[in-house]
Amino acid sequence: MHKYCLECDWKASTDDGDSEQEVSRKAIEHFVETGHTVDSIRLPPPCVNKN
Ligand SMILES: [Zn+2]
Secondary structure, eight states: OEEEESSSSOEEEGGGTOOHHHHHHHHHHHHHHHOOOEEEEOOOOTTTTOO
16 A cells, blocks of 8 residues: 655655555544645555456
């Protein structure tokens, strides 16, 4: 899971070693602290393109 801010360079990702819950919590914190809009990208599962 990746989350990023539409209004500044803030982002959080499970690639950084955080759990999805932690990433979500950080996104909410960023919103509460700044009022910025945070959007998320959910990557598709790795096997989705198999034909
Ligand atoms: Zn921001």
